[in-house]
Amino acid sequence: MITFDGVTVRFQDFEALPSFSLRVEEGEFFTLLGPSGCGKTTALRALAGFVGLSAGDIAVAGRKITHLPSGRREVGMVFQNYALFPGMSVRENIAFGLRVRKRPAEEVDRRVGEIAEQVDLSPEQLAKGVAELSGGQQQRVAIARALVMRPKVLLLDEPLSNLDAKLRRQLRGQLKELQSQFGITTLYVTHDQEEALSMSDRIAVLNRGRIEQVGTPEEVYDRSASEFVCTFIGEVNKLSPHLVGALAAHGERGLDPARPSYARIEKISLLPDGRAATGLPVRATVTSRTYHGLHSVYRLRTEHDSLRIVLKEGDGPRLRTGQEVVADIDPASVLQYPGAA
Ligand SMILES: Nc1ncnc2c1ncn2[C@@H]1O[C@H](COP(=O)(O)OP(=O)(O)OP(=O)(O)O)[C@@H](O)[C@H]1O
Ligand SMILES: [Mg+2]
Incomplete structure (x- = not known):
């Protein structure tokens, strides 16, 4: 469904991703796990089209998207800090992408209503300003805003990192449920090994832009392929x-x-x-x-x-x-x- 083929991303003379290759299957919940600075966000941004490649190709659903502009990649992204529009209501935030695409007003209303229900946002919450919502609610708005565009793939960059431990555990379950309900291919980024082990179908463990191991949670835990993976995951x-x-x-x-x-x-x-x-x-x-x-x-x-x-x-x-x-x-x-x- 998603293939990175020899993707190289350079910032000046620093190679954040040196020849990165990865295949994510249709419907999979796939996690990039690694310490801060290992290139997780860079890989997502390359896929979403926010950063240029020095070499390699990216394909989604069999179609090369390397040279497509970001808006035409059919990729929904939820950022590390939600990045909602603070001056707008929840409804306006979720509707934003559809408005930009100039969808008819009744279609926008219908789709926003449907998605809000699916992520558990009430009509009263839709009318609020985003600043009036809690972190967990804002996180659901960010996910609704991505899903309402019906993307082929969903990219989630540490969407739970700003929340307290209890809410994080609760939302892990909800997020996973939502993903399997939509059956949407998801690339999830986290530095939290517990999150990766509990949510993922498969995990790629990254170290300095390189993939150390790809496998199921059980494989990377019980049969860690390198000393780095062994010491990064578990105790x-x-x-x-x-x-x-x-x-x-x-x-x-x-x-x-x-x-x-x-x-x-x-x-x-x-x-x-x-x-x-x-x-x-x-x-x-x-x-x-x-x-x-x-x-x-x-x-x-x-x-x-x-x-x-x-x-x-x-x-x-x-x-x-x-x-x-x-x-x-x-x-x-x-x-x-x-x-x-
Ligand atoms: N725009 C940029 N210009 C220069 N260097 C960058 C840029 N973006 C990222 N980098 C560098 O690339 C490397 C990978 O960054 P990236 O943001 O992908 O890490 P990450 O794995 O997402 O880390 P974190 O868990 O802290 O979010 C880092 O060393 C970072 O300093
Ligand atoms: Mg990051």
């Missing part, structure tokens, strides 16, 4: 060469102690008294606990490592600082990468 323990050596001797896997090695914090368990380990048993002392409501994260000191593990609250007694425990580490869960440890 990991970096393992000492000493511990990796012991794991190598214990398991069937050819783990190399000289390479960078990681274990996700939820993959390490504690061995209940008298039970045999499924992986390598490692003696440890509890050094701290951080409470998160549903779970706690404990820090353990072993002979050569400091390891974090996560335990669900209510599953067995709480650990005390100073308590002696035995961690159970499965060599199969270790993620290992090229390079030096």
